[in-house]
Amino acid sequence: MAELVYPPVIGAARTLFKALDLRFDIAGTEHVPTSGGAVLVSNHIGYLDFVFAGLAARPAKRLVRFMAKESVFRHKVSGPLMRAMKHIPVDRAAGMDAYRHAVTALRGGEIVGVFPEATISQSFTLKQFKSGAARMAQEAGVPLLPVALWGTQRLWTKGRKRDFGRNHFPITIRVGEPLEAPKDTSAVKLTETLRERMQELLEAAQAAYPAKPRGPEDSWWLPAHLGGTAPAPNAASA
Template sequence: MPLAALLRRALWWTLLTLTGGVERRGRLPRGGCVVVANHSSHADTAALLAALDARHAPAIGAAADYWFASPWRRRICSRLAAGFPVRRTGGGTADLLARSADLRAGRAVVLFPEGTRARDGELGAFHRGALVLAQEAGVPVVPAAIAGTDRLLPKHGRLRPALVRVAVGTPLPASATPEQARDAVAALHRRTTSEPLADSRVRKRVAAVAGARIGPALGFAWACAEALSWPLMPELFLAVACVAVPRRALKLSLAALAGSLAGGLLALHLAASGVQLPQPLTTDRMRAEVRQELSAESAAAVRHQPWNGIPFKVYAREAGRADVAPSAWLAHSALSRGSRTLTVGLACGAFGFLAHRKRRCYGGYLALLGGGFTVALTLIVTGWS
């Protein structure tokens, strides 16, 4: 297996995984073959390199007048995409036939017979070059369908997250016509795009709420209540919501942070006024530790909160009882709470993004999350008892 092909596959598989995931169905036959695929995005090449077997060391036919028109494009295309130039204005057949030796050596030559990117998902007419090359080398023609790249990187559009699917079909004989090859790719494409991604009903419901306008308001209210009395930290809300709807992770995290800071200020003022709200799942040892830290560091003591397991509400109430200045409290708590809340929220969003293809398992994820949180909370409370 050529090392360069293996590295290219790893590179594009990693990048596509980070932008929504890539799935493959079917495999290339043994030996050399000509792969013909639909073309709607510049991301099609990345999808094929990530999905096809590296042992075939696939080479991608690329428009000479575009990808080889400047030195930097030539380097990107040839080194990162194993591209070779194909002229579109005369001489293209000769460029293709020059790859016959690669096919006889067992490599795969990937071509987009439409010659350009299609619009609106409609396949254009297939040119004969791919079939001529297959006949010359005596290798089969393999149809492949790519779905999702038109959403990932639309023509003249910007990159955005999307799941990419690549389906490899049954090989056609070298004597196949362009119409037969086009029909095979079109049939594969219809099946690939019409197959829905399995999802969890629970995730859909959570995403509907978290993704609506009420989502940030819920995050704010949860965090504000936790800073006053509510026993469940806002990071639990973020772990539920941000995994369900990753694109809202930053907004939800900022809303939770704002709620935590608002609740902390309110708790400080209430405690300074002598109002004592209930604080379930806290202990006298926690309060004693916080009082000792506040006496030594004043408002800066809250920097310990993200790591020692003591709830934020304990710090807020004890800071009020110690007459800590609200401005200093807000500045230090914004730094300490922000570091943890934003880190957890964005990390959960990244996890939800990477686990997009497994969203049908969201119910199981919630069960594991609930169990793990219960065990961790029990250990923390027990450890501070």
């Protein structure tokens, strides 16, 4: 079936990126499979992360069906768009329906996007991962595709006003090698391995990031262990 909505939305996003003068550094897109199912797994540091994680799949000409909270699908503007782009609603009170929907999509050759931290990390470090992504990959017989984002928090994140000025923000995206998800491996162990891979990718993205804080008041987007003023993980969780 023809994709009538998703490509125009991507085009609109690219126009916005150009208007904002965002500077992209994307590496590892050769790891995105050109066909077949995969679970794309990304860290979560900003409200627009699904846009940037999906961008990583475009060189392979793939569209990502993201799992998102059900309330987004009830919104009068975003709801019709999300449904038309075949994203997957997640009702946290009845999550099994979304899980089955995702597994069916994966078996049908789709890439399904998941944020295993579930919510935005206000410390900008990796939170604990939920095991759903690993279990879906195992059940569908598809690989896990790790993606690390950095810089997206500077545009719009929890607890901060969005900044859509022409600030030339760099956005760094790193795509890792697919991680196989054998069914005879513990989902918990597989999730631990996935998180380790994601940590390596995130550190690589941070090391490659070309911008530094413009002063002490601008260090909010850096985690504490990198000299920034973002709350430490324990404080952020509290």
